[in-house]
Amino acid sequence: MKLILLTFALLITEVLYCATPDMSDTIEKDFRNAFPKAEQVKWYKTDLMYEVVFINDQVSCRMRFLLNGTIDRTIRYYTEEHLPPFILSKIKRKFAGKKVYGVTEDTSEDGVTYYIVLEDEDHWLHIQSDAIGNTIITNQYKKNRNVK
Structure with missing residues (x-):
């Protein structure tokens, strides 16, 4: 009798596992x-x-999902033309003479943060912006023109 109950319990467990x-x-x-x-x-x-990496409308994207299927974070990598006009206009005004080299957009439950690399002839400037254009400089580097 115990063997029949054990077999039945194992069968039920397997059916439930396969049905999920x-x-x-x-x-x-x-x-x-x-x-x-x-x-x-x-x-x-x-x-x-789980993480998926893909190209969507010529923009490199990365999405992270928790194991329960909830989206945890999205990260997009792009250039100036995909930056929201509101943010771009604030950056162009505040950092006149600098060109946008690249953007990393990080979106999570905490909101959207833009990590932007600017450049001019002599410097790289890394800035961080929130969704309303408040920026801080995170790093600044001098370009080495003597590297061959």
Whole structure:
């Protein structure tokens, strides 16, 4: 009798396990629905999260999902033309004479932060901006023109 109960319990456990959808399938399906034109899609999984790296509308993107399927963070890498006009105009005014070299946009529950690299002929300037254009300088480097 114990053997029959044990076998029945194992069978029920296996059926329930197989009937539970794999969260990675759900996340991938939701991703494909949200980004049908995504290119060069690559998925990664760790013990803590799923991550997808892809190109969307010529912008490099990275999305991180918790194992339960909740989006944790998105990171986008782009150039000046994708920066919101409000932010760009504030930066151009405050840092006149500097050109936007690249932007890293980091979005999480804490909000949106822009990490922007500016340059002129002699310097690299790393700044950080919030969603309303408040900026701080995080690093400044002198370009070495003697490197061959």
